[in-house]
Amino acid sequence: MKSVSVVRTLGRHVLHAGARSYRRLVLRRPVFIAITGSCGKTTTKELAAAVLATRLRGTRGAGNGNTPWHLVRNILRTRPQDQYSVLELAGLSDTVIPLEGPLELIRPKIGVVTNIGTDHYTVFKDLDATAAHKGKLVAALPADGVAILNADDPRVFGMRSRCQGRVVTFGSTNPADVSASRVSCDWPDRLSLDVSCGGETARVQTQLCAPHLVPDVLAAIAVGHVMGIPLAAAADAIGRVEPFSGRMEPVTTPDGITFMRDDQKAPMWTIPATLDFLRRARARRKIVVLGTISDFPGNPGRKCTWVNRDLLEIVDGVIGVGLQGSYCLRAPCPREGRVRRAFTDVREALGFLRGFLEPDDLVLLKGSEADQLDLIVREWTPLGEATPAASNPPEPAPQPPDDRPGLQLIVGLGNPEPRFADTPHNVGQRAVDLLADRLGATWVADDDGLTAVASWQGAQLCLAKLRAHVNDTGHQLRRLAERHDIAPARCIAVLDDVHLAAGVTRRRENGSSGGHKGMASIITAFQTEGIRRVKIGVGKPADADLAAFVLRRFTDEQRPLIEKACEDAVEMVLQMVTPPRAAGRQ
Numbered sequence: 001m002k003s004v005s006v007v008r009t010l011g012r013h014v015l016h017a018g019a020r021s022y023r024r025l026v027l028r029r030p031v032f033i034a035i036t037g038s039c040g041k042t043t044t045k046e047l048a049a050a051v052l053a054t055r056l057r058g059t060r061g062a063g064n065g066n067t068p069w070h071l072v073r074n075i076l077r078t079r080p081q082d083q084y085s086v087l088e089l090a091g092l093s094d095t096v097i098p099l100e101g102p103l104e105l106i107r108p109k110i111g112v113v114t115n116i117g118t119d120h121y122t123v124f125k126d127l128d129a130t131a132a133h134k135g136k137l138v139a140a141l142p143a144d145g146v147a148i149l150n151a152d153d154p155r156v157f158g159m160r161s162r163c164q165g166r167v168v169t170f171g172s173t174n175p176a177d178v179s180a181s182r183v184s185c186d187w188p189d190r191l192s193l194d195v196s197c198g199g200e201t202a203r204v205q206t207q208l209c210a211p212h213l214v215p216d217v218l219a220a221i222a223v224g225h226v227m228g229i230p231l232a233a234a235a236d237a238i239g240r241v242e243p244f245s246g247r248m249e250p251v252t253t254p255d256g257i258t259f260m261r262d263d264q265k266a267p268m269w270t271i272p273a274t275l276d277f278l279r280r281a282r283a284r285r286k287i288v289v290l291g292t293i294s295d296f297p298g299n300p301g302r303k304c305t306w307v308n309r310d311l312l313e314i315v316d317g318v319i320g321v322g323l324q325g326s327y328c329l330r331a332p333c334p335r336e337g338r339v340r341r342a343f344t345d346v347r348e349a350l351g352f353l354r355g356f357l358e359p360d361d362l363v364l365l366k367g368s369e370a371d372q373l374d375l376i377v378r379e380w381t382p383l384g385e386a387t388p389a390a391s392n393p394p395e396p397a398p399q400p401p402d403d404r405p406g407l408q409l410i411v412g413l414g415n416p417e418p419r420f421a422d423t424p425h426n427v428g429q430r431a432v433d434l435l436a437d438r439l440g441a442t443w444v445a446d447d448d449g450l451t452a453v454a455s456w457q458g459a460q461l462c463l464a465k466l467r468a469h470v471n472d473t474g475h476q477l478r479r480l481a482e483r484h485d486i487a488p489a490r491c492i493a494v495l496d497d498v499h500l501a502a503g504v505t506r507r508r509e510n511g512s513s514g515g516h517k518g519m520a521s522i523i524t525a526f527q528t529e530g531i532r533r534v535k536i537g538v539g540k541p542a543d544a545d546l547a548a549f550v551l552r553r554f555t556d557e558q559r560p561l562i563e564k565a566c567e568d569a570v571e572m573v574l575q576m577v578t579p580p581r582a583a584g585r586q
Contacts (some may be wrong), residue, residue: 011191012228019072020105020575026080030058032106033086033223036134037114037156039270041088041218043208043244044114047220048294049086050241054229058084063155068102075106085365086226089137093128099133103140110226111137112148112219117154117269118295124165131155138162143177148222150215151176168226168327170218178222185211187260187281187362193217194233197225209248209260211280213271248277248476249376256359258283263365263373268296271307274366278314283362285337286315289349289376291322291367301512305331307453312338315364317356322371326512326523341527344474344520346375352381409486412472413495415551416449424538425550427562428494431466431536431569436463438570448480459577470495470518474525481526488526492576493533494569495519498546500537503561505568506574508533536565559567 023032031047035041042063042310049060059073059082069373071087078085089102116131138147139162147163150156151171157288158243159326160167178197185191194201195218206217206525217238224234243249246264253259262274271293278286288311293304304324306333311318320328325342333340340358343349353376357363385585411424412432419428436443441452449466462484473493476570481491495518499504510530513520523529554562 008402015076016068016105017073019075023105023107025077025082027075027078027082027085030078030081030082031084031111032226033084033112034089034106034108034137035086035112035219036089036137037112037116037150038117038119038130038134039265039267040114040213040219041090044084044112044217044219044249045088045214045380046244047238047241048223050114051224051229052084052218053088054224054231054233054237056083056227058082058086060085061554068105071102071106076163086223095126099136099140102341103137108137108140109145110148110223111141111145112223113150113156113220114215115150115153117267119265119267119269120295123243127155129507131159135159138539140172142164146377148219148226150219152215155449165184168222170215170222170578172214172218174486176549178218178225180214180218183211183224185209185280186218187277187283188258191217195221195222195231196354197231202231205239206236207239207242209243209250210277212270212276213248214274227327229460232367237328246374255407257361257380259377260362260364261377261427263291263367263369263376264290265372266293268293268307268367271310274364275310276312278311278364281362284360285317285358285362287317287357287361287363288315288366289319289321289353289363289367289373290325290328291346291365291371291373294325294368299332301477308340309334312340318340319343319352319378321346321367321373323513323515323520326520326529329523329527329529332501342524344517344524346372348524350376350379396449406490407460407462407484407486408482408492409462409477409484409492410468410492410494410577411473411477411480413470413493415469415525416464416467418552421555423551424496424498424554424561425470427496427536427538427566427569430466430547430563430571431494431534431566432463435570438574448476453481455577456574456577459579463576472519472521474519474523477522478525488528489532490578491526492573493519493522493531493532494573495535496538496550497535498538498540498550500539502537502539502558505565505572506535506538507536507572517554530575534569534576536569538561538562 024147031054035044045060045541059078060154113134116127138159140149143164145165148168148170149159151174171177173306179193180193182194187209190206191213192205193214195204221234246261251259297302304327308318308328312331313334319327320342328340329342341352365371410463412428413424414429436452439454441454443450443452452463455462466473466476485579494514509532512529513523522531
């Protein structure tokens with residue numbers, strides 16, 4: 001396998017060197033146009049390519065590929081007789097990609113910068129640093145080159161001083177060479193605008209679905225203007241371009257539900273545009289399926305809760321998916337009737353949506369590519385063909401009457417197979433075993449696993465070790481709780497936490513899953529974050545694979561420390577047990 005990797009790496013080096021020579025020695029006629037910015041690159045590229053294709057012959061980058069390897073392949077696809085090649089230029093893959101290499105490879109004559117936002121904040125940390133990085137494109141343009149810059153973005157507009165050639169600006173709020181006015185876009189109407197350029201004005205009717213795409217339209221027309229494409233021809237070409245996949249792309253199902261796919265990425269700074277679209281949209285009901293919001297500083301729980309709160313002021317329902325999904329459950333509802341549901345993965349959300357959505361609903365899918373929200377569209381089943389499970393979507397767990405003390409449920413998370421007994425993922429079950437010994441309780445097997453009944457200072461307890469695996473704990477725990485009429489507030493989960501140092505224990509009264517998939521499944525099953533928990537730190541080596549680490553047996557050196565932590569967890573659980581009188585008020 002190592003030899004295959006070496007051969008592949010050498011092959012890429014050869015192709016990279018060949019592409020550099022081919023660009024320098026053979027591709028002298030095509031004008032290379034590079035587009036960069038925090039977002040809007042792909043849509044701008046598609047629009048610009050459509051405009052140029054009205055009068056010229058050339059190529060464009062395939063899909064949304066913008067890494068150095070994509071650039072190599074696109075250069076090799078370009079022919080000597082072509083007149084242009086329009087490409088995306090990114091500064092990130094898994095890490096920062098120095099732009100000097102890609103710029104030296106493609107040697108652009110026209111450079112477009114769309115905007116500067118907090119995409120990849122975790123890497124750049126600062127908008128000025130992001131602008132300095134993206135501005136390398138402008139600085140690399142030749143003396144006869146053209147920089148096309150967003151006049152409405154001060155950091156982009158400020159790049160004009162780095163250009164040794166000509167500068168063309170576009171914008172809708174500040175004076176610009178290519179400007180927009182009379183913008184209209186209230187779904188189901190598509191984006192339309194008046195564009196002024198070179199002393200002419202034309203009405204541009206697009207197939208695009210959001211007003212925040214106006215800069216992409218203007219940038220594409222600016223590219224056409226620089227390359228000699230008349231405004232009327234550019235406007236006509238843009239009107240034929242369909243929305244790009246996953247970027248405000250509408251998909252209407254046979255049963256009359258419209259999914260608006262905006263699921264390629266969801267940095268926090270784009271959320272205001274999402275809210276604006278939803279506020280303007282006209283639909284019988286507006287629903288948001290919200291995945292991972294990325295690239296922002298500060299407390300994620302607080303900020304994501306604010307996002308959900310703002311959404312619930314506009315839409316009829318928010319469906320949270322993934323590790324951030326439960327934040328919708330803590331967001332206040334401004335009006336009754338708003339639906340809030342959280343799911344650990346997109347397939348669970350799909351099952352709920354099949355029984356919840358109705359014809360004429362508008363459903364915005366907002367998230368990152370890794371959330372796989374597109375699965376909802378790809379596997380959508382018309383309402384009349386929904387599976388039985390989908391017709392019974394989970395409801396928030398009911399609270400028992402307030403006038404009785406009730407049983408309290410303490411569950412230790414873990415995998416049921418004996419071979420996992422001495423692993424990080426099973427410390428919750430180990431702690432509950434110690435608790436059963438402490439209280440003299442006897443384990444009894446049933447359909448859900450092992451349960452034991454005990455009492456502590458007058459409180460009645462049900463201890464549980466479920467048959468379900470850690471990551472699938474939720475549904476079985478809810479079934480057990482419902483059988484004994486136990487409310488979520490009277491449950492305590494004991495679980496491992498890789499974010500705590502080995503041997504450390506912590507308690508929480510409520511909150512998000514903290515990235516623990518088992519806890520996430522519990523929150524999803526009960527549809528509340530109000531589950532008390534005791535977390536046992538198991539640590540995690542910096543270079544360890546998480547999935548492998550939590551299933552690896554403890555070493556002889558680790559075992560005494562973990563055993564002491566489980567004993568501490570028992571004491572912590574007993575401190576959390578609610579006295580009978582208080583339990584009746586939960």
